[in-house]
Amino acid sequence: MKDNQAGMSLSFKIISYVIISFLSLACLFPFLLMISGSLTSNESIIRDGFHLIPQVFSLEGYNMVFTFPDQLIKAYSVTIFVTVVGTVTGLFLITMAGYVLQRKDFKYRNKFSFFIYFTTLFGGGLVPWYIMITNYFNLGDTYAVLILPGLMTPFLIILMKNFIKSAVPDELFDSAKIDGANDFRIYYSIVLKLSMPGIATVGLFLALSYWNDWFLSSLFINDSSKYQLQYYLYNMINTMLFVSQMSSGTGVTLAQEIPTESTKMAMAIVVTGPIVFLYPFIQRYFVKGLTVGAVKG
Amino acid sequence: MLKKRGFLFELNKNKIMFAMLIPTVLFFLINSYFPMVGIYYAFTSYDFAGGLFGSPFVGLDNFKFLYQSGILWKLTLNTIGYNLVFIVIGNALSIAIAILISEIRGKLFKKLTQSIMFLPYFMSFVLLSVLAYNMFNFESGFVNQLLKSMGLAAVDIYNTPWLWPILITLFYIWKNLGYSMVIYLASIMGISDEYYEAAKIDGANILQRIWHITVPMLKPTFVVLLLFALGSIMKGQFDLFYQLVGNNGLLYNVTDIIDTYVYRSLKVNFDIGMATAAGLYQSLFGFVLIMTVNAIIRKINEDYALF
Numbered sequence: 001m002k003d004n005q006a007g008m009s010l011s012f013k014i015i016s017y018v019i020i021s022f023l024s025l026a027c028l029f030p031f032l033l034m035i036s037g038s039l040t041s042n043e044s045i046i047r048d049g050f051h052l053i054p055q056v057f058s059l060e061g062y063n064m065v066f067t068f069p070d071q072l073i074k075a076y077s078v079t080i081f082v083t084v085v086g087t088v089t090g091l092f093l094i095t096m097a098g099y100v101l102q103r104k105d106f107k108y109r110n111k112f113s114f115f116i117y118f119t120t121l122f123g124g125g126l127v128p129w130y131i132m133i134t135n136y137f138n139l140g141d142t143y144a145v146l147i148l149p150g151l152m153t154p155f156l157i158i159l160m161k162n163f164i165k166s167a168v169p170d171e172l173f174d175s176a177k178i179d180g181a182n183d184f185r186i187y188y189s190i191v192l193k194l195s196m197p198g199i200a201t202v203g204l205f206l207a208l209s210y211w212n213d214w215f216l217s218s219l220f221i222n223d224s225s226k227y228q229l230q231y232y233l234y235n236m237i238n239t240m241l242f243v244s245q246m247s248s249g250t251g252v253t254l255a256q257e258i259p260t261e262s263t264k265m266a267m268a269i270v271v272t273g274p275i276v277f278l279y280p281f282i283q284r285y286f287v288k289g290l291t292v293g294a295v296k297g
Numbered sequence: 298m299l300k301k302r303g304f305l306f307e308l309n310k311n312k313i314m315f316a317m318l319i320p321t322v323l324f325f326l327i328n329s330y331f332p333m334v335g336i337y338y339a340f341t342s343y344d345f346a347g348g349l350f351g352s353p354f355v356g357l358d359n360f361k362f363l364y365q366s367g368i369l370w371k372l373t374l375n376t377i378g379y380n381l382v383f384i385v386i387g388n389a390l391s392i393a394i395a396i397l398i399s400e401i402r403g404k405l406f407k408k409l410t411q412s413i414m415f416l417p418y419f420m421s422f423v424l425l426s427v428l429a430y431n432m433f434n435f436e437s438g439f440v441n442q443l444l445k446s447m448g449l450a451a452v453d454i455y456n457t458p459w460l461w462p463i464l465i466t467l468f469y470i471w472k473n474l475g476y477s478m479v480i481y482l483a484s485i486m487g488i489s490d491e492y493y494e495a496a497k498i499d500g501a502n503i504l505q506r507i508w509h510i511t512v513p514m515l516k517p518t519f520v521v522l523l524l525f526a527l528g529s530i531m532k533g534q535f536d537l538f539y540q541l542v543g544n545n546g547l548l549y550n551v552t553d554i555i556d557t558y559v560y561r562s563l564k565v566n567f568d569i570g571m572a573t574a575a576g577l578y579q580s581l582f583g584f585v586l587i588m589t590v591n592a593i594i595r596k597i598n599e600d601y602a603l604f
Contacts (some may be wrong), residue, residue: 006500016397023394024410027417027471030428033439039432049442050431053523097321100314107307112318117604119329120528122584125576126559127569128335129328135348139422183313212421215536219564230423234540237427261437268427275419283415287479 038062038266042259055241061262065270072270074225075232081208082146082228090151090206091199097152098160099187113161120154130219145220146228150209156202163198164191201286208282211275233271240264339577343569352570359574368558369578376554376579380530383469388522391474392515395481396507408492411482415475422536425468429541433464458551461542465552469537477522484518485511520594520601527590528603531583532556555579 041058048055065072074133097116118235123129139145168191175185192199217231227235240260275282308315334349339359341352363369394414401407432439433454441451456458488511496506535556542552544565555575562572587603597600 008504012503013400013402016400017403020398020401023474027414027475029415030432030471033431034428045437049437049445050439050484051442092326093320096317100317103314106311106314108304112322114604116321116325119325121587122333122580123329124332124335125573125580126556127563127573127576128332128338131335131338131490131569132332133446149328152321152420157321178465183311184317187317206500212423214421214423221504230421233421234423234426237423237430258569264427268424272420272424279416279419280412282419283412286415287483 034265034268038262038269040262042262045261056272058262059258061264061266062270063264064259064263071224071232072267075229078143078146078226079211079229082143082213083207086147086150086210087203087206089147090156091203094152094156094160094202094206095164095192095195095199096187097157098164099191100160101157101185102165103173103183105173116154116157134220138222141223141226142220146213146216146226147210149216150195150206150213156205160195160198160202162200164195167198170196197285204286206283219272233267236267237264309394334575336573338569338573341391343573355570359570360578362580363571363574369575371550372553372555372558373582374576376531376533376556377463379554380526380533382462382466383534384523384526384530386466387470387473387477388519390470391477392481392512392519394474394478395485396511398478399482399485399511400503411475411479414478417472417474418476420472422540425472425537426540426543429464429468455545456547458548461548461552465537465541469534469540472537480522481515481518484515488514517601522602524590524594524603528587529583530586531579535560 032052033050034048036052036054037045038061039057039059040051040054041056041060044054044056044058091159100106101113103109133149134140138146168227172190173186176190181189212230213228214234217226217228218234221227221231240258240263332551337349338352340354340356341347342355342358343352347353358422360369398407398411431437431443433485435441435451435453435455440454444451452460454464493506494513496510501509533554533556535554538554538557539560540551542548544561555599557577559572559579562568562575592601
């Protein structure tokens with residue numbers, strides 16, 4: 001009986017290792033294909049297709065990307081600016097709301113919570129929102145339109161509220177009040193300090209959504225100098241597609257001069273780069289914050 | 298009168314806290330509540346000169362058209378169908394993987410694989426479309442190269458509608474597996490070792506321990522995630538669909554969801570009335586659905602209800 005149990009555990013462990021290894025490889029595989037593609041000569045991609053190991057090694061894709069870097073640098077700076085301003089402002093507002101909404105002596109906290117939560121249940125939809133922003137607030141082609149809509153979501157406020165509730169004991173509020181601190185002071189000198197892991201998690205959610213956003217650019221931005229990074233990549237891929245289709249249809253050898261395929265892959269790598277470097281640090285906080293905040297619901 | 302005094306009294310007592318909520322209240326008023334007025338567009342034949350109340354009122358014509366053309370039915374089916382598949386397969390797989398990974402003792406291996414599986418979650422959807430392109434495109438895509446090297450004919454994947462429900466589901470799982478797996482893993486870590494020790498002494502093998510301890514203990518997490526997912530069942534993963542399929546009309550029949558239809562009506566066809574009508578239908582349908590699900594759950598177990 002004992003042996004049977006141990007044997008079962010062992011075979012279960014082996015199966016676990018095999019399945020997890022396989023899945024991890026499957027998750028990594030498309031990235032490897034992209035990296036390899038960015039290092040392959042364009043001709044080779046067109047002739048032999050994408051391979052895991054470059055058939056003909058070449059840096060022409062990267063050369064092409066960095067030949068005219070102005071647009072890329074512009075898109076990078078727009079995204080960095082939007083991400084930093086949006087994340088800092090959003091964090092300030094979300095923590096403040098979360099703090100007030102979990103204060104038990106704030107009588108209207110449930111009413112305000114419902115006011116926020118209701119927006120996830122029912123809404124006007126994309127079109128009225130779009131028309132309001134472009135026609136009534138005239139925010140088209142501004143940086144503000146890239147920042148404002150993403151500042152807060154009900155989900156993040158609820159996450160923050162739960163986090164503060166579990167991280168800051170109620171007695172602290174009472175004793176701080178007796179010491180003469182007002183509600184805002186309690187917030188910035190006690191709550192903020194005790195909620196760092198929660199703030200990091202919510203901050204990362206915000207930063208990630210700003211960094212990866214292409215949708216707001218596509219809706220509201222016509223001026224290409226205000227494109228976010230992801231939308232710039234999106235546009236570039238579509239123009240490249242257009243260029244290669246044009247040239248193959250008309251017999252013009254434009255595609256020969258512009259290494260469309262390898263440039264696309266190189267551009268994707270350049271756009272993704274920073275996240276991959278920050279990723280190990282980000283992930284650790286994410287896991288920690290989710291464990292405390294989300295699991296409790 | 299008394300009530301009003303109560304509010305004013307509260308306001309005076311907690312004016313700092315009220316002030317701290319002002320930005321949030323303003324944000325949701327502007328971003329979410331004001332646009333609700335624009336629902337009126339759904340009942341007009343919108344013209345740009347007229348604006349909100351200057352456009353001719355057409356009653357339910359927009360809805361009638363959507364209904365009679367069969368679009369509404371197709372969109373609803375696609376939207377709900379995909380989401381149900383995502384919920385069922387996504388949750389089952391993340392629970393299974395979380396259990397497997399929790400049994401692994403090798404620390405380095407565990408950390409490494411967890412990080413790799415979480416990686417796709419951090420990538421933008423635009424990048425996803427690039428990855429899909431170099432896997433599936435007709436001339437140079439990896440899949441077709443593989444088929445060719447095995448002596449098989451290449452498949453024009455972007456022209457083959459029936460493949461897309463599978464591909465979209467695979468990409469959804471690929472992108473989200475790490476994230477939901479980590480949430481489940483966190484709740485498994487929270488289960489006290491004592492249960493497992495006791496079960497071991499009673500002679501339970503590993504499968505019995507998983508089935509009788511781990512799986513039941515994951516129920517609360519599962520219910521919370523399920524409720525959130527059901528709540529947004531009418532809103533489907535716009536980025537995923539749009540970036541994978543884009544404006545490829547050949548695939549609409551199997552890939553068009555309400556969100557992509559509304560986006561297209563707005564950006565490509567300028568069909569304001571129709572797009573608003575579809576959006577309103579989405580909102581109302583979703584609202585009724587959440588209320589129903591919540592009421593049912595409240596009946597079964599009040600603790601799990603959302604509100």
